[in-house]
Amino acid sequence: MSTAAEKRTRAPQPDDRTGHPGHAGHSLGVDRLSVRFRLPDATVTAVTDATFTLSAGECLALVGESGCGKSVLASALLGLLPGNAEIRGRALLDNDLDLLSCGERVLANRIRGRQIGLVPQSPAAHLTPVRTVGAQLRETTSVLGTAGGDARAAARRYAGRARLGEQHLDRYPHQLSGGLAQRAATALALAGDPWLLLADEPTTGLDRPLVDATMDELARLRDAGHAILLITHDLAAARRVADRVAVMYASRIVEIAPTAELFDRPRHPYTAALLDALPERAFRPLPGFPPELTRLPDGCAFAARCPRVDRRCDTLPPSTPTPDGEVACHHPQGG
Numbered sequence: 001m002s003t004a005a006e007k008r009t010r011a012p013q014p015d016d017r018t019g020h021p022g023h024a025g026h027s028l029g030v031d032r033l034s035v036r037f038r039l040p041d042a043t044v045t046a047v048t049d050a051t052f053t054l055s056a057g058e059c060l061a062l063v064g065e066s067g068c069g070k071s072v073l074a075s076a077l078l079g080l081l082p083g084n085a086e087i088r089g090r091a092l093l094d095n096d097l098d099l100l101s102c103g104e105r106v107l108a109n110r111i112r113g114r115q116i117g118l119v120p121q122s123p124a125a126h127l128t129p130v131r132t133v134g135a136q137l138r139e140t141t142s143v144l145g146t147a148g149g150d151a152r153a154a155a156r157r158y159a160g161r162a163r164l165g166e167q168h169l170d171r172y173p174h175q176l177s178g179g180l181a182q183r184a185a186t187a188l189a190l191a192g193d194p195w196l197l198l199a200d201e202p203t204t205g206l207d208r209p210l211v212d213a214t215m216d217e218l219a220r221l222r223d224a225g226h227a228i229l230l231i232t233h234d235l236a237a238a239r240r241v242a243d244r245v246a247v248m249y250a251s252r253i254v255e256i257a258p259t260a261e262l263f264d265r266p267r268h269p270y271t272a273a274l275l276d277a278l279p280e281r282a283f284r285p286l287p288g289f290p291p292e293l294t295r296l297p298d299g300c301a302f303a304a305r306c307p308r309v310d311r312r313c314d315t316l317p318p319s320t321p322t323p324d325g326e327v328a329c330h331h332p333q334g335g
């Protein structure tokens, strides 16, 4: 599948002001990634056959209801799942290194922080309360080997890339506003020069102006050449920054499409239902609940809530190509 990044006319540019490195050429190719958790009395099917690509300079949003498997997917890529997780599939970095099989040592020494940065859900969880932001940045750049012998200059550099003014480096996290704390946490995520940023619900609990500001910061990092995997419930936020959107339902990606296309012409009935629930649209929440991930049906998991359900839905709908994406439905809307 061709990517939005290939289609975008504005190529990713290094940011001259901050000396932001270009990351052109990097890619992540996830192929049938599946995760199950074995529990004593049940098996949780958290992710099933997730397949997508993501290139430097592109933002992919992963959206779907709570519990559908978004965070488990992200944790699998970082090797952060607990021991009871059974992982299958591949996740190739630069068509080369498989994140799912390379092992903890490689992940710890070469990947986490250095190739893949984590933009945290809550800055508070990422920042140490008892040390200044500058001290934390200096330490992180030293540990990750990006300080280049001058940790102070490095701290200023990464603060600059996250648009955190130098004057804030001597402050403790609690002395920063919510927006500045988010930038400080982002500066830490950038401190190892990762090209790929994972942002799992980076705006939970923020008010709308701060959500928008955070999305605009992510868009800026995308434009500076980073790849961004944005996990969110917030379709409006996704629309603001994502080039493509992947919609997840009950462990599967059921539709993936360029953002404008997805909003204008949703093909999967679940995507249409998510859009109908938006305040600026019909504001009609989808009735019912997703199935338990311990008892998924053999056929389409959305059938029980689907307005277009028919006999074919007893069998699993295969993922089929659309002009610019894919949909897994026996009777997609709009052709």
Ligand SMILES: Nc1ncnc2c1ncn2[C@@H]1O[C@H](COP(=O)(O)OP(=O)(O)OP(=O)(O)O)[C@@H](O)[C@H]1O
Pocket (backbone or CB within 6 Å): 037, 044, 046, 064, 065, 066, 067, 068, 069, 070, 071, 072, 073, 082, 084, 233, 293
């Ligand atoms: N260690 C684990 N053992 C068993 N089940 C787990 C484990 N971690 C996650 N799960 C289950 O996997 C499913 C997917 O969880 P996940 O956190 O990925 O959902 P999510 O889409 O990120 O939801 P939210 O939007 O609420 O963050 C859930 O049913 C969850 O309970």
Ligand code: NI
Pocket (backbone or CB within 6 Å): 070, 071, 072, 200
């Ligand atoms: Ni989550």
